[in-house]
Amino acid sequence: MAMQASDRLIVAMPKGRIFEEAADLLRRAGVPLPPEFDDSRKLIVPVPAANLDFILAKPTDVPTYVEYGVADIGVVGKDVLLEEDRDVYELLDLQISRCRLSVAGLPDWKPTSGTPRVATKYPRVASKYFREQGQQVEVIKLNGSIELAPLIGLADRIVDIVSTGRTLQENGLVELEEIVPITTRLIANRVSYRMKSEAVDYVYEKFASIVEEK
């Protein structure tokens, strides 16, 4: 990716699940990522040959870095974009790390009197969904192992990511409704999009050509 004529861009990459597929996409787009990129503990990785600097962030923080402009562009799950609701441009669906946000619960759960409780890592998405359904619920924010909540009586239902369905199945839970399909997106800072348009467009085009090929 020869970009020497344009501005240098800072790219926020999520550590964790998305990382490997995103790095693979970048390599196929022609970004010469060094081999140590994949298992380094470094949080800032310059790739001078592509005129890019990568910052490796917690997935939920990627839109924050991009909104504040400390990263020009970022790679992040649509689930995080919906939950964080940051002021960024969503440029492209990278069509990787496909999963869905769904409502799940015990198969024999029946509504009782009182307000049902919903446990989730995604309180904003869950609140909006149930509000739009006209259902009053109490949303309880958890940070992981969401499937535990209905098993031990913390919540009646959960809103969580479902991918293979294995976690639900192994815990005796069922998917009740899909809220929204999820894939990974390329996002940009609003100012960078205008002020560094040549560089941002170049990265966009590279990604777009690879995504179309798939």
Ligand SMILES: Nc1ncnc2c1ncn2[C@@H]1O[C@H](COP(=O)(O)OP(=O)(O)OP(=O)(O)O)[C@@H](O)[C@H]1O
């Ligand atoms: N089975 C899955 N479970 C969770 N996230 C998935 C799954 N499949 C794809 N994804 C995507 O990967 C992203 C989550 O990556 P990861 O699991 O590394 O982060 P995380 O567990 O939310 O991070 P952390 O635990 O550090 O807060 C999600 O935002 C989603 O877009």
Ligand SMILES: O=P(O)(O)OC[C@H]1O[C@H](OP(=O)(O)OP(=O)(O)O)[C@H](O)[C@@H]1O
């Ligand atoms: O449908 P599956 O393929 O089983 O994937 C879905 C599970 O994966 C995620 O959990 P994760 O492994 O990130 O753990 P945590 O959220 O409980 O920390 C998600 O929160 C589900 O529990």
